[in-house]
Structures are given as structure tokens and as C-alpha cells.
Amino acid sequence: MTTAVGGRAALRMDRPDEQGRFGDYGGMFAPETLMPALQRLATDFADAWADSGFVAHFHDLLEKYTGRPTPLHAADHLSEETGTRVLLKREDLAHTGAHKINNAIGQAILATRTGKTRLIAETGAGQHGVATATAAAYTGLECVVYMGEKDIERQSLNVQRMRMLGADVVPVSAGAATLKDAVNEAMRDWVRTVETTHYIIGSAVGPHPFPWMVREFQRIIGDESIRQLEGESVDVVVACVGGGSNAIGMFYPFAGRDGVDLVGVEAAGHGIRTGRHGASIGAGSPGILHGARTYMLQDDEGQVLEAHSISAGLDYPGVGPEHAYFADTGLARYVSITDEEALGGVDLLSRTEGIIPALESAHAIAWVAKDAARLAGKTVLVNLSGRGDKDMDMIAAKAGIG
Amino acid sequence: MSRRGLDDLFARVRAEGRTAFLPFMTAGLPSPDRTVECFEAMADAGADAFEVGIPYSDPMMDGPTIQVASARAIEQGMTLKGGFDVLRRVVEATGKPSLAMSYANPVFRLGPDEFSRRAADAGAAGLIIADLPLEEAAPVAEACDRSGIGLVLFAAPTTQDERLERIAARAPVFIYGVAELGVTGERDEQSDHPRTLAARIRAITRVPLVMGVGISTPVQAEALAPYVDGIIVGSALVRRALQSPRPITDIAEATRSLVDALSE
Numbered sequence: 016m017t018t019a020v021g022g023r024a025a026l027r028m029d030r031p032d033e034q035g036r037f038g039d040y041g042g043m044f045a046p047e048t049l050m051p052a053l054q055r056l057a058t059d060f061a062d063a064w065a066d067s068g069f070v071a072h073f074h075d076l077l078e079k080y081t082g083r084p085t086p087l088h089a090a091d092h093l094s095e096e097t098g099t100r101v102l103l104k105r106e107d108l109a110h111t112g113a114h115k116i117n118n119a120i121g122q123a124i125l126a127t128r129t130g131k132t133r134l135i136a137e138t139g140a141g142q143h144g145v146a147t148a149t150a151a152a153y154t155g156l157e158c159v160v161y162m163g164e165k166d167i168e169r170q171s172l173n174v175q176r177m178r179m180l181g182a183d184v185v186p187v188s189a190g191a192a193t194l195k196d197a198v199n200e201a202m203r204d205w206v207r208t209v210e211t212t213h214y215i216i217g218s219a220v221g222p223h224p225f226p227w228m229v230r231e232f233q234r235i236i237g238d239e240s241i242r243q244l245e246g247e248s249v250d251v252v253v254a255c256v257g258g259g260s261n262a263i264g265m266f267y268p269f270a271g272r273d274g275v276d277l278v279g280v281e282a283a284g285h286g287i288r289t290g291r292h293g294a295s296i297g298a299g300s301p302g303i304l305h306g307a308r309t310y311m312l313q314d315d316e317g318q319v320l321e322a323h324s325i326s327a328g329l330d331y332p333g334v335g336p337e338h339a340y341f342a343d344t345g346l347a348r349y350v351s352i353t354d355e356e357a358l359g360g361v362d363l364l365s366r367t368e369g370i371i372p373a374l375e376s377a378h379a380i381a382w383v384a385k386d387a388a389r390l391a392g393k394t395v396l397v398n399l400s401g402r403g404d405k406d407m408d409m410i411a412a413k414a415g416i417g
Numbered sequence: 418m419s420r421r422g423l424d425d426l427f428a429r430v431r432a433e434g435r436t437a438f439l440p441f442m443t444a445g446l447p448s449p450d451r452t453v454e455c456f457e458a459m460a461d462a463g464a465d466a467f468e469v470g471i472p473y474s475d476p477m478m479d480g481p482t483i484q485v486a487s488a489r490a491i492e493q494g495m496t497l498k499g500g501f502d503v504l505r506r507v508v509e510a511t512g513k514p515s516l517a518m519s520y521a522n523p524v525f526r527l528g529p530d531e532f533s534r535r536a537a538d539a540g541a542a543g544l545i546i547a548d549l550p551l552e553e554a555a556p557v558a559e560a561c562d563r564s565g566i567g568l569v570l571f572a573a574p575t576t577q578d579e580r581l582e583r584i585a586a587r588a589p590v591f592i593y594g595v596a597e598l599g600v601t602g603e604r605d606e607q608s609d610h611p612r613t614l615a616a617r618i619r620a621i622t623r624v625p626l627v628m629g630v631g632i633s634t635p636v637q638a639e640a641l642a643p644y645v646d647g648i649i650v651g652s653a654l655v656r657r658a659l660q661s662p663r664p665i666t667d668i669a670e671a672t673r674s675l676v677d678a679l680s681e
Contacts (some may be wrong), residue, residue, distance in 0.1 A: 043553060044521045046573075047572060047595060048595055048598060050550045050573075052575065190474070190488075199477050203478075205598030209575060302522050302526055303525055304475075304521075306548070313526065316496055316498070317473075317497070317522040317524075317525070318491070319521070
């Protein structure tokens with residue numbers, strides 16, 4: 016489980032330290048009103064996760080309700096096109112169309128176990144909102160989803176799905192009216208309703224214990240992939256990174272394995288040099304966002320900068336603290352892909368494999384295509400975190416089709 | 418002014434058997450050129466100390482009124498440096514102990530030492546950092562000690578007694594009692610939370626107790642006055658700064674009626 020970094024061995028952390036940190040990152044920068052609930056949640060989650068009954072219930076739901084295991088698909092046509100052997104972890108085939116359901120189901124049954132009656136969530140692309148609305152409908156809990164007005168416009172299909180599932184979708188107009196602002200609003204709701212409500216954060220972000228808990232519910236992606244590989248080795252594991260839940264779920268089980276290169280793909284938006292991007296690790300600096308110390312986009316006085324990405328799910332000026340730890344220790348490396356390159360990724364996967372990926376996941380595909388020369392002859396495992404139905408209007412408008 | 422300014426204030430109000438009034442205003446409101454005048458008007462109306470809000474892009478603990486105020490102040494060019502400058506001019510003009518209110522990210526962006534040194538240089542008596550709980554407070558508390566200013570710690574209706582004891586043991590310049598669940602903003606009703614919390618804090622410590630969040634009217638302030646050393650009102654004043662055609666007159670009037678309610 017070690018990897019050499021500057022002569023020192025870096026270890027992945029099974030769980031964050033007493034202060035909820037992964038190395039220098041993480042922690043609990045939250046209003047006092049929430050602190051007792053966060054500490055209680057850390058204990059409740061630890062208890063549940065150590066309870067074989069709870070874990071069995073979680074895995075049973077993943078299997079029979081969300082359709083796991085998701086396939087590991089050898090993308091032969093894409094492999095031919097890129098000259099590298101590409102394996103796709105098909106999270107897009109999970110119920111509701113993305114990996115988000117793993118975490119939503121896990122947290123929803125934890126909320127039920129701890130006696131909460133109401134679920135709230137933020138959503139960017141709408142995938143986490145749909146997953147939470149689904150888990151709420153299944154568990155019979157009330158559900159409110161906060162979503163930026165800009166994202167409501169660009170992901171209208173998912174808004175309709177959430178409403179169909181009985182969730183109340185609340186538009187957020189503050190700031191850039193995107194994911195960051197939706198997180199702020201969900202936090203504000205939670206400060207008011209913490210006694211009855213559980214906040215299902217959708218990514219591996221937020222104050223402790225969320226980054227750890229979300230990673231544990233998502234690590235099924237990497238654990239399952241390792242089983243499905245049946246001993247075959249992979250050279251590179253690739254996933255897109257906004258807040259980074261699909262990536263940490265895929266990376267964690269592989270982290271520190273000899274010879275495996277973990278690559279997180281951030282959104283370069285219009286290009287890193289334009290300043291209009293979502294590359295918190297690639298072009299940000301350490302700061303405190305949404306309750307955790309992590310890499311983020313900010314100015315010299317610590318004001319949070321607006322991110323940009325064509326993909327609502329990557330349009331976020333921070334990243335999960337465990338990714339910040341992975342980046343500093345060299346457990347993973349982080350690259351970026353522009354809006355235009357991501358659109359190319361959608362096109363490429365659609366044509367070669369007959370799979371329309373979400374714009375988020377298309378960043379990972381596009382990186383493989385872009386770096387194909389260096390990846391020649393290698394085996395590359397790509398986490399295809401979601402399907403692209405939600406993005407059709409956007410993609411059609413950009414490509415001039417439809 | 419150092420932390421002493423606040424220590425003296427609470428010693429004095431206790432000796433006089435009254436409750437201090439600490440209004441909050443976002444630096445840069447009602448407009449960049451009238452913000453100091455606004456604080457002076459509140460001082461003239463009887464305010465005892467000030468909370469100068471340094472506008473932050475992502476005020477997680479604030480409701481719509483202060484969110485809009487922060488965004489407007491930033492749009493109109495207010496910065497961290499500008500906020501400290503407002504604080505300096507307010508202290509010079511009024512002589513009242515004043516606290517800078519901010520969020521954790523700007524503090525750690527500058528570094529706790531640099532941030533508290535700049536606050537102290539501007540004449541601040543203390544810092545209020547909305548998303549800095551006990552567990553993360555140590556580096557900032559130590560930096561404040563070195564700069565001779567006070568750090569405020571929060572206690573909420575959800576805070577357990579055992580935790581209250583640890584908060585009190587940190588000897589903050591005062592405990593900011595969060596009166597109501599939720600973010601800052603005006604509320605029509607007052608719950609039982611503030612009185613219950615005040616009693617629980619009083620049973621544990623003699624550290625000064627100041628309450629805010631959800632207190633906006635003279636009636637609400639008066640109801641809590643017997644239980645606390647000070648009252649903070651923010652959104653009700655900031656709303657006037659944002660909306661009133663005569664903001665400074667209205668803010669002064671509102672301040673006067675709150676001060677009157679506390680001295681009854």
C-alpha cells in the first residue's frame with residue numbers, strides 16, 4: 016500500500032484522523048449549530064459501517080435495487096481507435112444513470128437508521144439530486160433538492176425526474192447560480208433543520224465525516240472493478256473530478272498498488288489560462304470551502320472564485336479533501352480537459368462504442384484520447400461515471416445537430 | 418483598541434446591571450462613502466460596541482439579507498483591506514470596541530497571525546469567525562492572543578453541556594449564543610431556545626454571553642435582556658441599509674429603539 020514520493024512512502028488513509036483530516040486536508044469548518052450533528056454523524060456512520068447487518072442491507076440494495084455489479088466493459092472499438100486497451104466501468108448503467116445512487120442509498124438508509132424524517136441535497140448536473148430523490152422515494156422520506164438556476168436550465172430533464180419522484184426542487188439564484196451556491200443553500204437549510212433532517216452531500220466534499228463516508232459508500236466502484244479484473248493488471252485508472260466522488264470511489268481501492276497510475280481529470284473549461292475553468296487542484300490553492308480545507312479557486316484575500324465547466328457536475332471551485340491529500344502525496348495525479356475536448360469525448364465514445372457518456376465522464380474519455388500516444392500498449396481503466404441523456408440538449412446545441 | 422475594550426465593556430454593563438447593544442453592519446453599506454457615518458449614527462443612538470462585517474463571497478451562516486449586502490459590498494469594491502480600513506475609521510470616530518466578522522477562508526488565506534495582526538493594527542478588539550468551531554479554533558485563538566485581541570466562540574441551542582464547558586474553558590472574549598436554529602435573519606417569533614441556552618450557559622460559566630441570530634425587534638431584544646450581557650442585531654439593520662430611502666436616519670432610529678428596549 017505504499018508509493019514512493021520524494022523518497023518518502025505515502026499511505027492511503029483508511030479513515031481520516033481524529034480531527035477529520037487526510038494529512039493537511041479536511042477538518043470541520045462548520046457553524047457551531049451543526050457541530051454536534053456532524054460529530055454524531057461520524058459516530059453513527061462508524062457504528063453502521065461496523066455493523067454487518069447494515070453493510071449487508073446496503074449491498075443487498077445495491078444489487079437488487081440499483082443493479083450492481085455494473086459491468087466492466089472491454090471497449091474494443093475505442094481501444095482500436097486509441098491504440099490502448101480501454102476498459103470501461105459502466106456506472107452509467109446503475110439505476111438513475113450514474114454512480115451517485117451508491118452514496119444516496121447508503122446515506123438514506125443511514126438517515127432512516129438514525130431516525131431522520133427529511134433528506135436534503137444539493138445538485139449540479141442533477142444526477143445526485145435524482146439519486147437522492149430516488150432514495151427518498153424508496154425509503155419514504157421527505158426530500159428537498161437545492162439546485163442553481165443556471166443548472167436548472169441546462170439540466171431540465173433531471174429537474175423533471177426529481178419532481179416526478181416527489182422531491183421539491185428549490186432554485187438557487189445566489190452567486191453564479193451553480194453547484195457551489197446550491198451547497199451553500201443546502202448547508203443553510205441544514206443549520207435550521209438539523210434536528211430532523213439529514214443532508215446527503217453528493218460528493219466527497221464538505222466537513223468531516225462526509226468526505227470519508229461518501230468515499231466508503233463509493234468505494235464499491237473500485238472494489239468491484241478489482242474483482243472483475245480477475246487478476247488482470249491495469250496500468251492506468253482514470254476518472255473525472257469535480258468534487259471527486261466517482262474518482263475517490265474508483266481510486267481508493269487501487270491507491271498505493273505498485274505500477275498503477277491514478278489520473279484524475281479536472282475541467283479546464285475554456286482553458287486554464289482563461290481563468291474560466293474548474294481545475295481546483297491544477298490551478299487552485301489550499302483554502303477552506305464548504306467546511307473542509309482543500310484545494311480551491313480563490314483570490315488573494317480568500318474570496319471564492321467562480322468555476323466554469325460545460326459540465327454542471329464539474330463546475331465547482333473546490334475538490335474533496337482526500338483528493339488534495341492524494342495530489343500532495345503523489346498517490347494520484349491530476350490533469351485537465353477543456354469543454355471542447357470533452358465534447359470530442361462524447362462524440363468519440365458514442366461513435367465507437369454506442370455509449371453516450373455524461374459530459375462529466377466524457378472528460379475522462381477525452382483525456383485517454385488526447386494522451387493516447389503515451390498510453391500506447393497499456394491497459395487503461397476508465398470510470399464511466401454517468402450517462403449522457405441529461406446533456407443531450409446542451410450537446411446538440413454545441414454540435415449544431417438535432 | 419485591544420481585547421481590553423470588550424473586557425471593560427462587559428465589566429461595566431454588569432456593574433450597571435444593563436445589557437449591551439452590539440449592532441452588526443456590513444462594511445461598505447449603505448454605500449462605500451457613508452459606511453463610517455452609519456456606524457457613527459449607531460454610536461450616537463447608544464450602541465455600545467460594533468460588529469463590522471467584512472463581506473465574504475460565500476457567507477454560509479448568513480441569510481438572504483446579509484448575503485445580498487455582502488454581494489453588493491463586494492461588487493462596489495469592498496475588500497478585506499477596505500473592511501479593516503472601515504473598522505479603523507469607526508474605532509477612531511466612535512471610540513467603541515469593535516469586532517471584525519469574517520469567515521475561516523480569508524483568515525487562513527492570510528494566515529491566522531497576519532489576519533489577527535492586521536485586525537489589531539486597525540484597532541479591532543476581537544474577531545468573530547462564523548465557521549470556526551472549537552475544534553478548529555486553536556491556531557486563530559493563539560494568533561489573537563499574540564495580537565492582544567479576543568476571539569469569540571459560539572454556543573448554539575444544539576451544543577451539549579459538556580461541549581459548553583470546553584467552549585467556556587477556552588476563555589473567549591465572549592460567548593456568542595446563537596439564539597435560534599438557522600442562519601442570520603429576521604424572524605417573527607422567538608422560540609424557547611435563547612432563554613434555555615442562556616440558562617445553560619449561565620449555569621456553567623461567568624464568561625460574558627452575547628446573543629444574536631434571529632433577534633431583530635425591540636420586543637425580542639427586551640425579552641432576552643435579563644439573561645444576557647449583550648445583544649447583537651444584524652439583518653434588521655442591514656435590511657434598512659439596503660432598502661431604506663433614508664438609511665442612516667432609519668438605522669439610527671432602529672438602534673435607538675433597541676437600546677431603549679434593553680435599558681428598560
